[in-house]
Amino acid sequence: MTPRDIACIELVEMLTDYLEGALPPDEVAAVEAHLDTCPPCRTYLAQLRATIRATGSVPVDTLPDEAYDTLLAAFRDRSR
Amino acid sequence: MQADDAAVVDRLRAGDQVAFATVVRQWSPAMLRVARAYVRTHASAEEVVQEAWLGVVRGLDGFEGRAELRTWVFRILVNCARRRGRTDSRMNAELGGPTVDPDRFRHDDDPYPGHWRSDAAPVDWGPEPVVLAAEFRAVLERALAELPERQRAVVELRDVHGFDREEVCDLLELTLANQRVLLHRGRAKLRSVLEGVLA
Numbered sequence A: 001m002t003p004r005d006i007a008c009i010e011l012v013e014m015l016t017d018y019l020e021g022a023l024p025p026d027e028v029a030a031v032e033a034h035l036d037t038c039p040p041c042r043t044y045l046a047q048l049r050a051t052i053r054a055t056g057s058v059p060v061d062t063l064p065d066e067a068y069d070t071l072l073a074a075f076r077d078r079s080r
Numbered sequence B: 001m002q003a004d005d006a007a008v009v010d011r012l013r014a015g016d017q018v019a020f021a022t023v024v025r026q027w028s029p030a031m032l033r034v035a036r037a038y039v040r041t042h043a044s045a046e047e048v049v050q051e052a053w054l055g056v057v058r059g060l061d062g063f064e065g066r067a068e069l070r071t072w073v074f075r076i077l078v079n080c081a082r083r084r085g086r087t088d089s090r091m092n093a094e095l096g097g098p099t100v101d102p103d104r105f106r107h108d109d110d111p112y113p114g115h116w117r118s119d120a121a122p123v124d125w126g127p128e129p130v131v132l133a134a135e136f137r138a139v140l141e142r143a144l145a146e147l148p149e150r151q152r153a154v155v156e157l158r159d160v161h162g163f164d165r166e167e168v169c170d171l172l173e174l175t176l177a178n179q180r181v182l183l184h185r186g187r188a189k190l191r192s193v194l195e196g197v198l199a
Helices: A008-019 A025-037 A039-055 A065-079 B003-013 B017-036 B042-062 B069-084 B134-146 B149-160 B165-172 B176-198
Strands: none
Touching: A008 A025, A008 A039, A008 B176, A025 A039, A039 B134, A039 B149, A039 B176, A065 B017, A065 B042, B003 B017, B003 B042, B003 B069, B017 B042, B017 B069, B017 B149, B042 B069, B069 B165, B134 B149, B134 B176, B149 B165, B149 B176, B165 B176
């Protein structure tokens, strides 16, 4: 069976489901058939993957130092 | 419960401060992100995380090791956050609409409707190390901070802290489908912000 045609505007909204393994097999085939013939969508997917990897190295918020001190003090008191 | 998990629990029960400081430092960032999806301000999220840790300290002796330590800690966190939190009506605003500007695609009167316009198609960013450079990390950090809270929570828990999807659904009380939508919208937004500075 030939995979159905997907337009780029639809494909870009399917990529997370594709990456998450949440698409049924016929939709996976349709996505991959589209990617095979569409360089801009391949670029888009590569950018999405690069974004995910770059996000992994972003520094994130944590508790203020005073909070750590409070918690450590509470922990010490417990052990007494 | 894994063997090293049991070892950590034993050290905590024995009053090992290094072990306690280690788990607090390790898990608090993800806990803040979860809490922030339930409460309105960053300050309340910090209070919720502290409250949760104090609950952990009090509950350590009663922890039976049926769940993993981290799962138990995060369950206490979600309970604290839920008590403090609100019912969320903003959810829908975080779920709808296209993630790429529709004007970048050909219109219905074109022979290829819905395909990229040649003058608006994504342009290669060059080698990946460029995207990982410190200046773009700062751009991403700001972009993450501007995401709606639930999108931010899902993206950070998945892509920064490496939680799996089931855990994220559990912690944020989401269906798998909604988790994917939030992840999709968040990642697509971050991609578009990077595109704005890279392309």
